[in-house]
Amino acid sequence: MAASPFNPARRLWLALSLLALVIIVAASGANATDDATPSKIYMPLVRVEPGPPQFEFTPLVDLGDLTITDIASAGDERLFVATREGIVRIVYPDGRVAAEPFMNVRHLVQLGADGNQNDFEQGFLGLAFHPDYPANPNLYFAHTTPRTVTLTRATVSATDPNKVNPQSFQPLLLEYKPEKDENGNLSAVHNAGDLTFGPDGYLYIPFGDGGPDPYDPWGVPGDPNNHAQRRDTLFGSVLRIDVNPTRGAPADCDIAGRYSIPRDNPWMGDDGCDELWMKGLRNPWRIAIDSLNGDMYLADVGEWQREEINYWPGNAGGGANFGWHCYEGTFNYAASHEDTFPEMLEACGQNTEYVPPVYEYSHSTGGCSVIGGVVYRHLKYPTLYGRYFFADWCTGQLWTMVRQGNQWRVDPAGDTVLLISTFGEDSSGGLYAGGYLDGTVYKVSVR
Numbered sequence: 001m002a003a004s005p006f007n008p009a010r011r012l013w014l015a016l017s018l019l020a021l022v023i024i025v026a027a028s029g030a031n032a033t034d035d036a037t038p039s040k041i042y043m044p045l046v047r048v049e050p051g052p053p054q055f056e057f058t059p060l061v062d063l064g065d066l067t068i069t070d071i072a073s074a075g076d077e078r079l080f081v082a083t084r085e086g087i088v089r090i091v092y093p094d095g096r097v098a099a100e101p102f103m104n105v106r107h108l109v110q111l112g113a114d115g116n117q118n119d120f121e122q123g124f125l126g127l128a129f130h131p132d133y134p135a136n137p138n139l140y141f142a143h144t145t146p147r148t149v150t151l152t153r154a155t156v157s158a159t160d161p162n163k164v165n166p167q168s169f170q171p172l173l174l175e176y177k178p179e180k181d182e183n184g185n186l187s188a189v190h191n192a193g194d195l196t197f198g199p200d201g202y203l204y205i206p207f208g209d210g211g212p213d214p215y216d217p218w219g220v221p222g223d224p225n226n227h228a229q230r231r232d233t234l235f236g237s238v239l240r241i242d243v244n245p246t247r248g249a250p251a252d253c254d255i256a257g258r259y260s261i262p263r264d265n266p267w268m269g270d271d272g273c274d275e276l277w278m279k280g281l282r283n284p285w286r287i288a289i290d291s292l293n294g295d296m297y298l299a300d301v302g303e304w305q306r307e308e309i310n311y312w313p314g315n316a317g318g319g320a321n322f323g324w325h326c327y328e329g330t331f332n333y334a335a336s337h338e339d340t341f342p343e344m345l346e347a348c349g350q351n352t353e354y355v356p357p358v359y360e361y362s363h364s365t366g367g368c369s370v371i372g373g374v375v376y377r378h379l380k381y382p383t384l385y386g387r388y389f390f391a392d393w394c395t396g397q398l399w400t401m402v403r404q405g406n407q408w409r410v411d412p413a414g415d416t417v418l419l420i421s422t423f424g425e426d427s428s429g430g431l432y433a434g435g436y437l438d439g440t441v442y443k444v445s446v447r
Helices: 008-031 342-347
Strands: 055-062 068-073 079-083 087-091 124-129 138-144 148-155 170-176 203-207 237-241 276-279 286-289 296-300 306-312 359-362 370-375 388-392 397-404 407-415 420-425 431-435 440-446
Touching (some): 055 407, 068 124, 068 420, 068 431, 068 440, 079 124, 170 237, 203 286, 296 370, 306 370, 306 388, 370 420, 388 420
Parallel strands (some): 286 370
Antiparallel strands (some): 055 440, 068 079, 079 087, 124 138, 138 148, 148 170, 203 237, 237 276, 286 296, 296 306, 306 359, 431 440
16 A cells, blocks of 8 residues: 655644643643642622611700701801701801801791790791802791791892891792681791702792691691692792792792792693692601702601601602692591591592602601601712601601612611701711700711
8 A cells, every 4th residue: 555645734733732732731730739738719709788878966066955947058168057046157067156147037037926835836947048159149048927938038248258148138928827716816837948949940948738737726627728739829839939030930929029930830820829839738847859860859747647758750840749638648638537527528639649658657656747858969978879868856766768760768777866857968968967956966977
């Protein structure tokens, strides 16, 4: 048989294959270990998610036996701490207090229209600086007078940024409180009065239903005038106004020329008040607007059954009706009075769509008055970012809540013995709380 012809390529492939086999065997021997030597063990990386945020309170400053009703920021390090009596003081994050008050409006603020012993819902209610401050030096505050709930504008002094110009006070709008008996005595309660500018630059103003409290002394259920379901009154609602008096539509139900009305308010041109943005509220003492998206959270104080958190998306427009006095939370308030006041039930539920709360809790757990906080959008406390928080005035309990898809997650955030009356935040993400009748500003930390 003839010999195979010479094939150099084939020999080259055989040589390379043998060389590769030698390298593999050598490497195996080099990496071999004695049976007595333990092998390396690689553990999987496990990430532990942090738990829900928890609050801690540290006294910052004591202003005396007063009730703190608001803690506002002007976008700098100063905190503007308002007391019910009508004094606003400047407090710094290190606890220093300016020697003189920023503003003293005790001559404008009414306490004790229903007797000095029953004035805890009256006085200085809320404070907000113009969103363009200091370029625009105006600020706004809500307060009670002998007969009204009033929104007043003031201007910071041109020569001293730590003082209000005492000649600048000008009322923008007001609503007369209802009588509570045949003697003409006025209801003292359900005034709300928090003030918040939204990302749209408009001012949002919650009004309570004006009272009186049930069975005080008419012997009728809460909101006997049905203010919260009517659109011809400012009571029981949230208003949305433009503090620029010429940019929007003219004022409708209040002082002409002092403010204007955004032209996309939901009930423009009907028989009611164009200022209204939403209805069906009892006493939304504190509200919060998410600075990121304009979502609104309303902590509406209940009567005898429920405390509730209402929510309305920032892109949904106005026109929501949260149900009071037809409903207290999800409790059918009108039906519970059907035997004694059947006209209430007859007036409720007729072609009206009510927006239920996204969270509520019963008075059977000891709570009695929800105190709303803010939606946190700073980086100082990462676990709190995007969450809304609130407390109960009677129990001192705290919660945070956040939307996850179509569900709301609500987590306990602490338990104090404090009678918390309000919350606030500074420009750098620091959180604060005010106390009822103890005059203490607390620094709130998150762990």
